[in-house]
Ligand code: ADP
């Protein structure tokens with residue numbers, strides 16, 4: 225059966241049900257969550273076409289009728305107008321305080337629906353049903369919700385933990401390979417931060433990493449890892465910042481060539497850079513940086529800036545982006561670096577000129 229991973233934070237305790245049969249395994253819990261026998265499912269047109277019928281069928285089996293609220297796909301929905309349309313739709317559907325809504329989709333649907341649930345009638349419950357590997361491995365766990373604004377991505381949001389996360393393996397059957405690879409980058413990130421044994425297993429699996437027999441246990445390990453981090457540091461006072469491994473570089477690529485790469489492709493190159501920079505500084509063995517790069521190539525992911533779609537990139541411009549990353553303040557750059565595979569650390573106050581010299585050498 226599916227794995228059950230408990231997540232316990234100050235703002236809420238919930239389970240992640242992950243793997244084959246997760247949807248059916250969650251059914252009994254739905255009965256308690258939807259006592260009126262009705263549920264609103266927020267999704268996008270792509271996911272509605274692929275998975276809505278199965279989800280509705282599973283809920284009907286336990287006596288719950290679903291009404292879908294279907295948004296357009298894409299990052300553009302994570303906006304003030306997207307939140308306005310969604311909260312209006314919830315009001316129109318008669319959603320009340322104490323109710324729970326379901327987010328069925330990738331990170332966009334999860335972030336948008338989670339934020340709507342955080343603010344609609346000052347807060348209602350929501351269930352995450354992540355349908356992308358990225359959302360299953362990363363964004364559906366940890367309670368971060370929000371939208372993008374003119375000032376940047378995820379600029380406005382709230383911590384609002386879900387009541388339950390249902391990461392059903394069958395959702396991934398329809399995911400394009402490029403999206404699967406993108407999600408894999410976040411699994412790999414978890415291994416590189418704090419689970420060396422997971423990296424060893426992934427490395428040993430080679431190009432078999434995308435088979436369900438390897439991917440599902442790896443996904444569960446990554447969720448368990450993230451659950452531990454957010455339980456200890458939900459609001460990112462310290463340890464949770466480790467989850468930014470590869471992301472300060474990655475966000476800079478994404479900002480330089482918006483829409484050209486997947487988030488996972490940007491992060492993958494960022495992971496390679498973080499390890500190479502750690503090795504150059506003498507923090508980490510060069511052999512570990514080489515293993516990371518080799519595994520990224522095996523996984524079909526960029527192992528450096530030259531392999532990121534949307535390039536070539538300019539080192540000075542990337543560093544400028546890094547300086548203005550939402551997570552940096554006062555003009556200094558905080559990076560996540562590594563002592564070895566599975567042992568990342570937070571490195572505040574890094575020298576921008578040194579990073580720029582390093583990046584130039586990597587182009
Ligand atoms: P993320 O990659 O951050 O999880 P999105 O929510 O933008 O983000 O999803 C990426 C794209 O994949 C969207 O166009 C979405 O409609 C589509 N999608 C989501 N889940 C699936 C799925 N299981 N199968 C096929 N396409 C999907």
Ligand code: ZN
Nearest residue numbers: 362410487491
């Ligand atoms: Zn990420």
